[in-house]
Amino acid sequence: MSVTLNHTGITVADLDHSEAMFREVFGFETISREPRDPDVISRVIGVAGAKVETAYMRNGTATVELLCYSGPEQRGDYRPRACDLGSLHLGFNVDDIEAAMERAARWSLEPVGEIAVINAGPNKGARIVYLRCALDGLILELIQQPSAQ
CATH class of the missing domain: 3.10.180.10 (2,3-Dihydroxybiphenyl 1,2-Dioxygenase, domain 1)
Structure with a gap:
């Protein structure tokens, strides 16, 4: 079985800001930007009412997927310290x-x-x-x- 890394997904607050930051500061290029089907994304992430727009960006062989959710209405703001479980x-x-x-x-x-x-x-x-x-x-x-x- 072959396994390789496809991308790193990052949930962001403002897609325009984050896309520009990754481009201007870190040299990434946008390869795709579009909203995702709410039904599909809700099933994938297990959250009813999920609405998201994504931007895939690439720098060399590294690909990031920036995800900006507009739904559901209640979403958390999780800011772990680098030493906290789940931090990346x-x-x-x-x-x-x-x-x-x-x-x-x-x-x-x-x-x-x-x-x-x-x-x-x-x-x-x-x-x-x-x-x-x-x-x-x-x-x-x-x-x-x-x-x-």
Whole structure:
């Protein structure tokens, strides 16, 4: 049996904002944007009255699906800390972490902690920082490899 990753789905508060942010800050291109059939999406996610518009975006081999729900009326706002169960983040390689942080700040992405140097693992020696989107709580990681410092 062959299994490969198809995409990472992210529920966002404002599809226009998030699509522009992924394009301008992280170099993604939109490959599809459209509403989904409410009956199908309700059956898939197990929530009656679900209404969603999605934007599929690609950067190299990475694909994200941004999902913006307008239904049902009652939807939660879940903003876990990075250490909380269910939390996830996307990590991006950047050439200049300070310049990337400046660009990200224009899109309401603010540091969760501080820039740190990793001392073990596949990113040993890299400078990293976690950013959180004020609009919907998404956590994104910037990684500057030692060779780019």
